[in-house]
Amino acid sequence: MKKFGKVLAFILVTVFVLAGCAGGAKESKKTETVKLGVVGANNEVWESVKEQLKKENINLEIVEFSDYTQPNAALSEKEIDLNSFQHQIFLDNYNLEHKTDLVSIGNTVSAPLGIYSDKLKDVKELKDGAEIAIPNDATNGGRALLLLQTAGLIKVDPAKKQTPTVNDITENKQKLKITELDASQTARALQDIDASVINSGMAVDAGLVPNKDAIFLEPVDETSKPYVNIIVAREADKDNAVYKKIVEAYQQDGTKKVIKETSKGASIPAWETFGKN
Known part of the structure; x- marks a missing residue:
C-alpha cells in the first residue's frame, strides 16, 4: 500500500506539472491586439507588416483617419495604441500645443514633399x-x-x-x-x-x-532628417516589448520591397539612412 501510495503521489505530481506547462504554453500563445492609427487609404506597407506580426501572436489592427488632426488626439486619449503618419517636427509641435507626451519609438520612411x-x-x-x-x-x-x-x-x-x-x-x-x-x-x-x-x-x-x-x-539629405516619418507611442509605453516587436517587423528587408512598390520609389526606408530611432 505504501508503494502504491508513492506511485499515486508521483502520478498526481506529474499530472499537475504537465497541466501547468500546458497552461503556460497556452498562455504564451495568447494573441495581443494593438491598434495603429494611420492617415489615408494607402496602407499596403502596414498590411504586409501585419502579416509578419501574426507569427509573433500580435494582431495589428489598422485604424484609418482622414486627416492629420485626429491620430495624435486618439493616441493621447488611449483610443489607439500607436500611430504612424507624421514626422518629428509635427510631433514636437503637437506636444507643445496640446501639452501631451507622445514619443517616437522608430523610424519608418523618408517621403519627399x-x-x-x-x-x-x-x-x-x-x-x-x-x-x-x-x-x-x-x-x-x-x-x-x-x-x-x-x-x-x-x-x-x-x-x-x-x-x-x-x-x-x-x-x-x-x-x-x-x-x-x-x-x-x-x-x-x-x-x-x-x-x-x-x-x-x-x-x-x-x-x-x-x-x-x-x-x-x-531633395533627400541631412536636412531631411527632421521630416523622417515615425512610429509614435505614449511616453509611458516607449519601452513596451510588443511595440518594439512591431518596430522590428517594420524595419525589415521585406518591408523595403513593399515600400518601393507602393510608393513608386518615392519613399525611402529611413532606418537605413537615418538610423532605426
Whole structure:
C-alpha cells in the first residue's frame, strides 16, 4: 500500500506539472491586439507588416483617419495604441500645443514633399501672380514654404528655421499667391490652381507618382532628417516589448520591397539612412 501510495503521489505530481506547462504554453500563445492609427487609404506597407506580426501572436489592427488632426488626439486619449503618419517636427509641435507626451519609438520612411501641377511641367513655367496651395498646419506649411524656397520661388526668414509661415516670406518677386489648405485638400485643388505642394502619402492616394509627376521634388539629405516619418507611442509605453516587436517587423528587408512598390520609389526606408530611432 505504501508503494502504491508513492506511485499515486508521483502520478498526481506529474499530472499537475504537465497541466501547468500546458497552461503556460497556452498562455504564451495568447494573441495581443494593438491598434495603429494611420492617415489615408494607402496602407499596403502596414498590411504586409501585419502579416509578419501574426507569427509573433500580435494582431495589428489598422485604424484609418482622414486627416492629420485626429491620430495624435486618439493616441493621447488611449483610443489607439500607436500611430504612424507624421514626422518629428509635427510631433514636437503637437506636444507643445496640446501639452501631451507622445514619443517616437522608430523610424519608418523618408517621403519627399513635392510641387505638383495639372497645367505646368516645370516650376520655371509659373507666371507672375500664379496661385500655389500649401498645407495649412504649422509644420507641413513651413516645410512647404522651405520647398518653394529651395525651388527658387520665394525666400523666407531663416530665423524661423523649420516652421516659417506665409508672414515670414521675405522675398516674392513673382507675387505668387500662397493659399493655405488642409493637407487632405491640396491634391484635390490641383484643377483649380496653378500648383500645389502635396505630402507624399496624399499624392500617392490621389494617383500621383511623386518621382514622375512632381514638377519639383524635395531633395533627400541631412536636412531631411527632421521630416523622417515615425512610429509614435505614449511616453509611458516607449519601452513596451510588443511595440518594439512591431518596430522590428517594420524595419525589415521585406518591408523595403513593399515600400518601393507602393510608393513608386518615392519613399525611402529611413532606418537605413537615418538610423532605426
